[in-house]
Amino acid sequence: NAGVTQTPKFQVLKTGQSMTLQCAQDMNHNSMYWYRQDPGMGLRLIYYSASEGTTDKGEVPNGYNVSRLNKREFSLRLESAAPSQTSVYFCASSEQFRPGGEQYFGPGTRLTVT
Amino acid sequence: LAKTTQPISMDSYEGQEVNITCSHNNIATNDYITWYQQFPSQGPRFIIQGYKTKVTNEVASLFIPADRKSSTLSLPRVSLSDTAVYYCLVVLSGSARQLTFGSGTQLTVLP
Numbered sequence: 001n002a003g004v005t006q007t008p009k010f011q012v013l014k015t016g017q018s019m020t021l022q023c024a025q026d027m028n029h030n031s032m033y034w035y036r037q038d039p040g041m042g043l044r045l046i047y048y049s050a051s052e053g054t055t056d057k058g059e060v061p062n063g064y065n066v067s068r069l070n071k072r073e074f075s076l077r078l079e080s081a082a083p084s085q086t087s088v089y090f091c092a093s094s095e096q097f098r099p100g101g102e103q104y105f106g107p108g109t110r111l112t113v114t
Numbered sequence: 115l116a117k118t119t120q121p122i123s124m125d126s127y128e129g130q131e132v133n134i135t136c137s138h139n140n141i142a143t144n145d146y147i148t149w150y151q152q153f154p155s156q157g158p159r160f161i162i163q164g165y166k167t168k169v170t171n172e173v174a175s176l177f178i179p180a181d182r183k184s185s186t187l188s189l190p191r192v193s194l195s196d197t198a199v200y201y202c203l204v205v206l207s208g209s210a211r212q213l214t215f216g217s218g219t220q221l222t223v224l225p
Contacts, residue, residue: 004157042201042217043158048210056210090157099213100146100205105157
């Protein structure tokens, strides 16, 4: 099993450009998450999805959109990137239908917005 | 938003027991406390989760007092490879908006 995979691993964007971060899990988990982690900081939840077709805002949702098209995949879209969105983005998944608990994390996407 | 507080850093020596405490004053009755370990340039890894009293697994123990306003992660006989950042996580009332990772504790294990 690959666990949680994320693409791309690295990305550099110019201000105003858009992009989509992809995440997939092969553990048949119900919940999926998108976090951001700024240097020297803890993780902050951007969006959460308890199941296909459902999403909930986390602590820092502004500037992002998400899509949970099926059980395996959860994508994060930046419509108009800003330097403040420079961060490391982690996707995670967990078995239960509520947020929290034992989450499995992907390797992260390092995004720089210039 | 749920608020958690942890010490910024701790040092220990190989073979010692390490206890890291997290304060979560406004935790609700049904909220779990979860701890994660994170190495540089990696995603966090689950260590242990608890609801009350004491939980133990093959790598750690978690102590939660009766008032549940804090929890203590205990790592027995640490080694150099335990040097990492440790985070506690609480989710108030099962709400994604109330999912909060603590700021993390940098544990450095010295030889």
